[in-house]
Amino acid sequence: MMGTMATRRVRWYPAIGRPLFFALAPESSHRLATALLGVPLPWARIGGATTDPALTTDLGGIALRNPIGLAAGFDKSCRHLGALGELGFGYVVGGTITRAARAGNPAPRIARSRRRRSMVNAMGLPNPGADAAAASLRRRARGPARRIVSLADEALDDVVSSLELLEPLVDGLELNASCPNVSWGRDGDNESHLRSLVDAVRARTPKPLFVKLPPFVTDTEREVVLTLAGIARDAGATGLTCSNTRPVADARLSVGRGGLSGRALWPLTTRIVADVHAATAGELPINACGGVFTADDVATCLEAGATTVQIYSALVYEGPGVVGDLTSGLAQRNVVLRGR
Ligand SMILES: Cc1cc2nc3c(=O)[nH]c(=O)nc-3n(C[C@H](O)[C@H](O)[C@H](O)COP(=O)(O)O)c2cc1C
Numbered sequence: 001m002m003g004t005m006a007t008r009r010v011r012w013y014p015a016i017g018r019p020l021f022f023a024l025a026p027e028s029s030h031r032l033a034t035a036l037l038g039v040p041l042p043w044a045r046i047g048g049a050t051t052d053p054a055l056t057t058d059l060g061g062i063a064l065r066n067p068i069g070l071a072a073g074f075d076k077s078c079r080h081l082g083a084l085g086e087l088g089f090g091y092v093v094g095g096t097i098t099r100a101a102r103a104g105n106p107a108p109r110i111a112r113s114r115r116r117r118s119m120v121n122a123m124g125l126p127n128p129g130a131d132a133a134a135a136s137l138r139r140r141a142r143g144p145a146r147r148i149v150s151l152a153d154e155a156l157d158d159v160v161s162s163l164e165l166l167e168p169l170v171d172g173l174e175l176n177a178s179c180p181n182v183s184w185g186r187d188g189d190n191e192s193h194l195r196s197l198v199d200a201v202r203a204r205t206p207k208p209l210f211v212k213l214p215p216f217v218t219d220t221e222r223e224v225v226l227t228l229a230g231i232a233r234d235a236g237a238t239g240l241t242c243s244n245t246r247p248v249a250d251a252r253l254s255v256g257r258g259g260l261s262g263r264a265l266w267p268l269t270t271r272i273v274a275d276v277h278a279a280t281a282g283e284l285p286i287n288a289c290g291g292v293f294t295a296d297d298v299a300t301c302l303e304a305g306a307t308t309v310q311i312y313s314a315l316v317y318e319g320p321g322v323v324g325d326l327t328s329g330l331a332q333r334n335v336v337l338r339g340r
Pocket of ligand 1: 121176212244245260
């Protein structure tokens with residue numbers, strides 16, 4: 001029965017959905033997806049998520065129906081978190097939201113690498129700003145998935161002001177402390193900036209706060225990220241999201257470089273989760289993010305120390321039925337969830 005449902009779910013996207021979306025430029029296809037999300041389609045059926053008490057878990061105090069989250073950046077406006085949640089996610093991350101609206105970088109600012117099921121983006125944090133995001137969150141019913149909002153800004157005061165507007169409307173917060181233009185190498189500024197950000201949020205809300213870290217490859221990068229993880233923990237962050245995109249050069253983008261997402265990140269993800277888990281003595285829940293595509297990937301992340309996973313590229317490449325595939329695959333595997 002479950003097998004039949006899964007077969008039906010996965011077939012329409014490769015046959016119809018993906019060719020249609022991929023015939024369009026990346027941002028046009030994202031606009032189409034966003035427009036569709038505004039239509040009251042049977043999203044729960046389209047996502048096909050399995051509801052199973054064995055999948056329920058706790059993410060730093062947030063009760064989740066399953067450990068599959070939507071990563072930040074898919075709904076930068078927070079207008080479609082209800083429909084996205086209906087697909088079956090345990091939680092959805094809206095934003096990243098800044099205090100003022102931003103137009104972002106000039107196009108082209110997303111390039112696909114289809115064979116690698118990856119993308120490079122240099123969006124430059126386009127978003128409608130915290131006031132508009134708050135209005136969207138207020139207007140829309142919370143839906144079955146928990147809501148987390150991702151925040152970032154250059155100035156601490158702006159993050160605090162966005163926080164004050166958005167915090168009452170969400171179940172948790174994520175600090176995007178890892179825009180790909182973060183400077184690399186040991187950088188005292190990044191460390192003190194993160195400490196004051198987490199301090200400032202902690203002083204204002206007891207709600208769960210997650211810090212999204214950059215990925216690492218080299219030993220120097222690893223040392224920087226593990227130091228940032230320790231700072232986040234010591235300053236009172238609830239958990240960590242590992243990781244954001246990896247900075248790469250890409251001549252197809254107007255700004256010549258961007259952040260790599262998708263399957264190309266997968267070889268990094270489990271090692272990063274395991275290292276951050278060990279470095280923080282398993283004290284903080286970790287949301288694994290980066291190239292997660294299958295239920296096996298989810299199980300591998302959970303074994304490496306993650307409490308949940310977040311996906312973005314898998315939704316683009318595999319379609320909304322991926323939520324059903326991940327939840328049913330996980331239910332069949334009888335994995336023990338860390339947050340339980
Ligand atoms: C087009 C695009 C926009 C993104 N925007 C954001 C963002 O605003 N904030 C953020 O924290 N991450 C953003 N991300 C990163 C994703 O949340 C995620 O960390 C990354 O894509 C790795 O996961 P994936 O391999 O499942 O795609 C973006 C990714 C893409 C592809």
